[in-house]
Each structure stands twice: as C-alpha cells, then as structure tokens.
Amino acid sequence: MxxxxxxxxxxxxxxxxxxxxxxxxxxxxxxxxxxxxxxxKENKSETATTDGPGVDKEFTYESATATKVSIVGNFNDWNKDANPLNKEDGVWKTSLNLKPGKHEYQFVINDTDWIVDPKQAVSVKNKYEGMNSVVEVG
Incomplete structure (x- = not known):
C-alpha cells in the first residue's frame, strides 16, 4: 500500500x-x-558601454504609424526606457555617445515590438533565437 x-x-x-x-x-x-x-560576463567584456568618453553615433528609424520608439542594446542593459527617440520631420532620431567596439541593439516600437534596424546590414543571432543589429564604433 x-x-x-x-x-x-x-x-x-x-x-x-x-x-x-x-x-x-x-x-x-x-x-x-x-x-x-x-x-x-563574456559579452560585457567583449562589448563596449556608454560609460566615459566615446563617439557620438546617430540612430534613425522611419515609421508613419509609430507613436513611441526607443533604442535598446548592450550599452543600456536592454532598457526600453533609457534611450527614447524623438520624432523630427517624420523621422525618429537619437544620438548616443558610445565607446569604441561592437554594440548589439534593437528598436522598440510602441513599447511592444522589438525589431532590428532595417538600415543596418550587420546582425547577429541573440539568445532568444531572434536577431540583433550590430554597429561597430571606432
């Protein structure tokens, strides 16, 4: 029993x-x-951050329907509230001061849609089986 x-x-x-x-x-x-x-830890040691002096890099995103756009990446711990883009003449823009190195990033549209940069040809696979855009500064 x-x-x-x-x-x-x-x-x-x-x-x-x-x-x-x-x-x-x-x-x-x-x-x-x-x-x-x-x-x-390995990724942080291989990638750059926004701490200290760096290079200004402009990011743009074009959308007629977006009401909010932000950029997330290894430079801001993937925080969608850290770097919002401003809409100027129909184009969403921001400028970030990045240290030399490779930076992975995505755009977040309307707080819900995470997408790669359509203007950036270089991208890598991320740990969620999606893609991240890559920009090299330096």
Missing part, C-alpha cells in the same frame, strides 16, 4: 509540476542560470 501511495504522489507531482520536477529539473535550471551569467 505504501508503494502505491508513493507512485500516486509521483504521478500527482509530475502532472502538477511537470516531469522535470520529479527527475531533478530544478538542478538544470541552476546550471542554465550559471551559463547565462558566464555568457553575460
């Missing part, structure tokens, strides 16, 4: 929490977090 109760508990836990809970999936989540932290 104890064995049947044990099997029943396993079945219930597997259906409620998923089979990964039963076979130790939480350990692999910890490993994935460690891998992401290591990857972020």
């Amino acid at each position: 104890k064995f049947l109760r044990f099997v029943w508990k396993l079945f219930v836990m597997a259906s409620v929490f998923g089979i990964g809970y039963i076979i130790g999936r939480e350990h692999s989540f910890e490993e994935e977090e460690m891998w992401e932290e290591e990857s972020e």
Whole structure:
C-alpha cells in the first residue's frame, strides 16, 4: 500500500509540476542560470558601454504609424526606457555617445515590438533565437 501511495504522489507531482520536477529539473535550471551569467560576463567584456568618453553615433528609424520608439542594446542593459527617440520631420532620431567596439541593439516600437534596424546590414543571432543589429564604433 505504501508503494502505491508513493507512485500516486509521483504521478500527482509530475502532472502538477511537470516531469522535470520529479527527475531533478530544478538542478538544470541552476546550471542554465550559471551559463547565462558566464555568457553575460563574456559579452560585457567583449562589448563596449556608454560609460566615459566615446563617439557620438546617430540612430534613425522611419515609421508613419509609430507613436513611441526607443533604442535598446548592450550599452543600456536592454532598457526600453533609457534611450527614447524623438520624432523630427517624420523621422525618429537619437544620438548616443558610445565607446569604441561592437554594440548589439534593437528598436522598440510602441513599447511592444522589438525589431532590428532595417538600415543596418550587420546582425547577429541573440539568445532568444531572434536577431540583433550590430554597429561597430571606432
């Protein structure tokens, strides 16, 4: 009877929490977090930031329907509120002071749509299986 109760508990836990809970999936989540932290450290050491003196780089985005546009990237920790673009003569514009190096970025349209820069030919795959635009300063 104890064995049947044990099997029943396993079945219930597997259906409620998923089979990964039963076979130790939480350990692999910890490993994935460690891998992401290591990857972020490597990326930060290879990419530049906006701290200190750098080079002014202008970014533009053209859209007749956008009501808000911002730029996110490794230079602002992907914060969509950090660098909004201003609309001038129908074109969204901003200028950022970037340190020399490669910078990955995207535009955020209306706070919801993350897109690559349509004017930037260079892009790389990101960890979410999407693409990031790349600009090299320097």
